[in-house]
Amino acid sequence: MPNDATVDLIRSLVEAMDDRPLAADAQGSVGGWESLAMILEFGEGFRSVHGYAYSPGDVITPVSCKWSSIESAVGAYLDGYYRPGERLPVKILVQFDRTAGKYEVTFEDADEDRWAVKPKNFREMREHLRPKFG
Template sequence: MSDNVTADLIRNLVDTMSGPSVDGDGWASMAMILEFPDGKFNEAHGYLYSPDGTISAVAADPWAVAAAVKSYTDSYCQAGDALPLKILVELDRTSGKYNVTFEDADESRWKMTPKNRKVFREELRPTLG
């Protein structure tokens, strides 16, 4: 791992993500939700957004990215502090810009439900360009 824990986290997510129909080379942006139920990381899932409008559901193997997630959270959280409920990692691959947002209180944030399922993917689309 390098000294840049954010770059390591993003690189690990990108390198290990997969899904049923993923354009591994052509995507332009990514939104990935990291989940920490009961204070432990256990899931990384989200979407890839391609220039042609295709949105692909993806997930990263939690075992494969666990070390990068731990290094990242260790760099922001003090020993004994509660981990966030969720973290949203956004990357605009074209510009190289990224954003990482912590959610500490609202478990329903970034959660797909029957009510929001038609707009959820668009709500997560990064606007970092």
Template sequence: MPENVTSDLLHALVDKMAGPSVDWDGWSSLAMILEFPDGTFNEAHGFLYSPDGTISAVAADAWAVKPAVDAYMNSYYKPDETLPVQVLVQLDRTNGKYNVTFEDTDATRWKMTPRNRKEFREGLRPEFD
């Protein structure tokens, strides 16, 4: 897979994300869930993690990041193949490490509920050795 497709995806998500009350300059890591209901990308949402422990909810404009998401997915999947239902993109801004995890069938794998809110946010936090 061409490295620029991954870089383009990461840059698009970071450049196009928004949220209320966010430490735009100081955040250290990101977890973003890409949603593909019915096999079509339509949403990108997740969290920014700051060194002081603050966790901020963010979302990226789906239409603005769609070209980068499509290019990334096309580098993995052929046109007739079924896309995953979700993709988790994690980035550690301080060391440049990233991870992309595909979920093929369980659309609830990365679903936040009132009961799992705190654990959910922490569970998505990027941790690289």
């Protein structure tokens, strides 16, 4: 059973993603997606969040959101794992399947290249990141 901070984190990502016109359809919403994978990055002096929304018919849409839209939910979530002043992970992968109601949150503490999406690997990475819950 997810705790409230996890539910709030996932909800903030979904709401912020749905508000981004970059990956929106004509109605201004990503809409129709069944699952998502979002990478939260904690770099030196920057924060970013990006990933993919997976819809029926193998439609995969790149998505992102403003960090400021999710910052309080991320902070509350991390407070459950880290004490003030402790080093944060370099990345967190949040995978959520809303049709199955399942999720997974994976921390990466050191490897800054893990889950790195680049022009040469974006097709493979979007499949690698796709939520697959057994």
